Amino acid sequence: MVRSSLVLIFLMMAPLLTWGFSLQDISSFKQQALAKNLDQSSAWLKLGHYRKSLSGKYKSPIRGEFFIDQNGANDPKAELLATIDVLFDSKTSISQCKYLARTSWLKNTFDIDSSLLEKCPERAAWKDRLGATEAHLIFAASDLSSAPSSFGHTFLRLHNPKNTGQLDLLDYGINYAANTGTEDGALYAMKGLFGFYPGTYSMLPYHQKIQEYSNLEGRDLWEYKLNLSPAQVEFMIDHLIELDKAYAPYYFVDENCSSQMLELIEAASPNHNLTDKFHDMVIPLDTLKVLNSQGLLLAGKLRTSLQTEWRTRYAQLNFAERAALHSVLTTKSDQSHSYRALSKKEKAETLEAALSYLSIQEYREGKEYNEDKYKLSISRAKLGAITDPVTITPPKSPLLSPSTAAFYLGYGKNDEDDYYQFKYRRGFHDLLSDDSGLAPFSQLNFLTFDLRYAPSEQNWDLYQFVFLSAVSTSPWTQLEKPISWTMEVGTEPKLNPYVNGGVGASFDFPLMKATRWSLFAVSENSFLTNIPQPFLGAKSMFMMKWLDSFCTLFQNEYLYSTVRGEFQWNHLFAGSLSIGTTELRLEAERKDRIDQWGISVVLPTP
Amino acid sequence: MKMILGAVLFLFSTQVFAAGDAGCGLGSVVISKNSKGLQLFAMTTNGTFSSQFFGITSGTSNCSSSGIVMNDKEVQYFVEVNQKELSREMAQGHGQLLATLADMKGCKNSEAQAAFGSFTQGSYENIIPASNTTAAEMVSNLNNQLAGQKDLQSLCHGS
Numbered sequence: 001m002v003r004s005s006l007v008l009i010f011l012m013m014a015p016l017l018t019w020g021f022s023l024q025d026i027s028s029f030k031q032q033a034l035a036k037n038l039d040q041s042s043a044w045l046k047l048g049h050y051r052k053s054l055s056g057k058y059k060s061p062i063r064g065e066f067f068i069d070q071n072g073a074n075d076p077k078a079e080l081l082a083t084i085d086v087l088f089d090s091k092t093s094i095s096q097c098k099y100l101a102r103t104s105w106l107k108n109t110f111d112i113d114s115s116l117l118e119k120c121p122e123r124a125a126w127k128d129r130l131g132a133t134e135a136h137l138i139f140a141a142s143d144l145s146s147a148p149s150s151f152g153h154t155f156l157r158l159h160n161p162k163n164t165g166q167l168d169l170l171d172y173g174i175n176y177a178a179n180t181g182t183e184d185g186a187l188y189a190m191k192g193l194f195g196f197y198p199g200t201y202s203m204l205p206y207h208q209k210i211q212e213y214s215n216l217e218g219r220d221l222w223e224y225k226l227n228l229s230p231a232q233v234e235f236m237i238d239h240l241i242e243l244d245k246a247y248a249p250y251y252f253v254d255e256n257c258s259s260q261m262l263e264l265i266e267a268a269s270p271n272h273n274l275t276d277k278f279h280d281m282v283i284p285l286d287t288l289k290v291l292n293s294q295g296l297l298l299a300g301k302l303r304t305s306l307q308t309e310w311r312t313r314y315a316q317l318n319f320a321e322r323a324a325l326h327s328v329l330t331t332k333s334d335q336s337h338s339y340r341a342l343s344k345k346e347k348a349e350t351l352e353a354a355l356s357y358l359s360i361q362e363y364r365e366g367k368e369y370n371e372d373k374y375k376l377s378i379s380r381a382k383l384g385a386i387t388d389p390v391t392i393t394p395p396k397s398p399l400l401s402p403s404t405a406a407f408y409l410g411y412g413k414n415d416e417d418d419y420y421q422f423k424y425r426r427g428f429h430d431l432l433s434d435d436s437g438l439a440p441f442s443q444l445n446f447l448t449f450d451l452r453y454a455p456s457e458q459n460w461d462l463y464q465f466v467f468l469s470a471v472s473t474s475p476w477t478q479l480e481k482p483i484s485w486t487m488e489v490g491t492e493p494k495l496n497p498y499v500n501g502g503v504g505a506s507f508d509f510p511l512m513k514a515t516r517w518s519l520f521a522v523s524e525n526s527f528l529t530n531i532p533q534p535f536l537g538a539k540s541m542f543m544m545k546w547l548d549s550f551c552t553l554f555q556n557e558y559l560y561s562t563v564r565g566e567f568q569w570n571h572l573f574a575g576s577l578s579i580g581t582t583e584l585r586l587e588a589e590r591k592d593r594i595d596q597w598g599i600s601v602v603l604p605t606p
Numbered sequence: 607m608k609m610i611l612g613a614v615l616f617l618f619s620t621q622v623f624a625a626g627d628a629g630c631g632l633g634s635v636v637i638s639k640n641s642k643g644l645q646l647f648a649m650t651t652n653g654t655f656s657s658q659f660f661g662i663t664s665g666t667s668n669c670s671s672s673g674i675v676m677n678d679k680e681v682q683y684f685v686e687v688n689q690k691e692l693s694r695e696m697a698q699g700h701g702q703l704l705a706t707l708a709d710m711k712g713c714k715n716s717e718a719q720a721a722f723g724s725f726t727q728g729s730y731e732n733i734i735p736a737s738n739t740t741a742a743e744m745v746s747n748l749n750n751q752l753a754g755q756k757d758l759q760s761l762c763h764g765s
Contacts, residue, residue, distance in 0.1 A: 126672055126674070129674045130674060164714075165709055165714065166702070166705040166706040166708070166709040166719065167706060167709050167710065169684075169702075169703070169706045170675075170680060170684070170706070170710075172674075203673050204673075205675060205683065205684075205687070207684060207687055207688060207703070207706070208687045211687065211688070306691075348698070351697075352698050355694050355697065355698075356694070359690065359691065359694060362690070370737045370738065371737050373690075373693070373694070373737070374693075374734070374736070374737035375737075376697075377693060377694065377696075377697035377730065377734075378697070378730060378731060380697040380698055381696070381697045381699075381727050381728075381730035381731070384699075384727070384728075385699045385700075385723075385724045385727060387698060387699070387700075388700075389700045389701070
């Protein structure tokens with residue numbers, strides 16, 4: 001405590017002394033707190049973001065201006081006593097107005113009359129201006145062309161009831177993010193994984209927040225109203241004010257945006273245990289499901305991104321319009337023959353698609369197309385009101401996506417030998433998983449252990465361990481030529497490390513529900529610690545979604561072994577049928593002239 | 607990666623401005639290229655290098671104080687943030703941001719919002735006379751144009 005300023009503060013406060021408690025009161029509060037073991041109550045532990053470590057001790061990751069006691073981050077009891085000491089002593093330099101949530105919790109716990117508490121007119125006025133009585137959880141879904149974005153992101157929208165109808169964009173978004181500065185690339189990734197960045201809360205008008213997610217990254221936003229009372233929402237805001245000027249080390253994997261959102265919701269509603277459902281990593285999509293399973297999510301609503309709007313527009317254009325669109329975009333004018341041949345309505349649709357595309361290109365390339373857009377906008381405006389808003393078929397809800405962690409139980413034959421398979425996937429989904437709420441035809445697996453029991457040898461063996469495996473595909477169109485890529489790091493067989501990667505292109509075909517063909521130039525490198533076996537070659541993946549619940553994969557590889565100086569073919573056929581939350585799999589493979597087939601059941605982890 | 611650089615550059619403008627001329631000074635949004643490959647590591651975060659943060663102590667622009675936009679500056683702030691997309695929606699005569707702007711201008715039901723959309727489309731070049739029209743000019747042009755729209759005014763009950 002800053003003793004030197006106490007006198008000054010006291011002088012400033014002296015005329016305002018309308019509140020405060022006697023030393024007797026304060027020690028009685030402390031006795032009550034100790035008698036009731038309040039420091040072990042879930043409400044107090046959640047207000048301090050304490051977590052039990054393996055040794056049974058409580059620790060909080062919060063740094064900066066938050067704890068009152070010097071050792072408060074590791075000692076909930078000392079922090080509680082210091083809080084009572086300081087908050088109820090009118091001669092202190094720490095105001096109750098900084099700790100609104102703690103104060104209101106203590107007030108309710110000890111049944112203190114409001115008139116005895118410090119008045120915080122400035123805070124009250126600020127909260128009035130914010131006017132929030134509801135909180136909505138916002139989930140940024142996958143960017144359809146990027147497998148890694150399946151991980152998702154969550155933040156909050158504080159809803160003011162005066163923002164009715166279309167005005168909900170004027171609400172405020174509360175976001176928790178790592179302050180990464182302008183760093184980028186691998187260093188950024190490593191720092192983010194190991195908690196080098198401070199994570200802090202920020203608040204921005206919701207429409208401004210949307211710019212970031214829905215426009216910049218092409219992600220659709222799912223908005224779910226949280227089942228919290230206005231009083232709980234106010235308590236959450238009070239707690240956010242407490243966290244002003246505080247930060248916590250940000251870990252991408254487990255102490256990230258989504259774990260913080262859960263902690264906020266828990267602080268507001270301590271009867272819900274949300275964070276203990278997570279032990280190793282916090283996948284935003286999983287937090288959504290946990291909130292849903294505890295009845296905290298109410299009605300959901302979809303807000304589509306610019307990218308979704310553009311894709312829908314392009315899909316709805318007829319052949320003549322697409323040709324015209326191509327000429328409009330290449331010449332940046334509406335003078336071509338193909339454009340002039342269109343009807344008035346087709347012209348309008350083509351120009352709208354062109355403007356939509358240029359908007360996205362601005363975000364993607366960081367360029368400005370102001371002049372071009374302005375010319376086309378004037379042409380479009382002159383055509384008058386002849387188009388309807390784009391109707392977008394909503395994608396399946398992320399709440400329906402398959403469980404990220406799963407067990408595979410299987411039986412199969414590898415070159416005449418039977419095996420029983422027990423495989424565990426920590427995350428996330430593979431190519432054959434149901435793709436609700438995920439990027440279609442993509443894969444993002446991490447920490448997959450494939451154990452096999454061979455009856456002939458009577459032993460268990462680690463067949464394969466996958467540290468990380470990603471397949472990201474995005475189809476070529478007349479206008480866009482995105483890169484598809486694959487990457488896999490793991491060990492096979494046993495603990496022999498391998499690294500595979502590839503880049504290529506994908507093409508969509510209008511067959512069945514959806515069909516995509518991807519071609520990659522690949523490099524596969526196994527036995528890295530022993531005698532490396534580099535292979536170079538080509539890989540083709542033909543993926544077909546027959547029904548929402550049934551899909552198949554045909555994969556062919558033609559590889560050249562740089563060690564043996566010869567070519568080999570590998571073929572794989574796989575099919576998957578989803579029944580509810582379980583899946584049936586069939587896989588047959590010929591790898592370097594060795595045949596293998598297997599059937600398995602994929603079960604979500606309980 | 608996925609960064610809006612300098613999401614909000616609060617420019618402390620010292621000029622005393624008359625209503626509706628100076629903007630909010632939100633600065634321009636600089637967008638770095640999205641490198642899809644490296645997104646793998648940016649799965650759960652987004653970075654900003656502004657550290658104007660939460661609540662009472664956060665920065666102040668010409669249109670907001672303590673992080674909350676002033677009532678009489680809502681329209682200006684909204685147009686400034688969403689200028690690009692609003693311009694596009696005005697040209698086509700409908701869109702979500704345009705409906706929100708209409709709602710802010712008092713057009714509460716979908717019929718009135720649709721009429722507002724058609725009006726901005728019809729007056730496009732008066733509202734946005736050039737490709738470099740600023741958000742502040744756009745708002746004042748919009749207000750001037752709206753003043754002459756008797757039917758729309760009655761649909762939207764004043765404003």
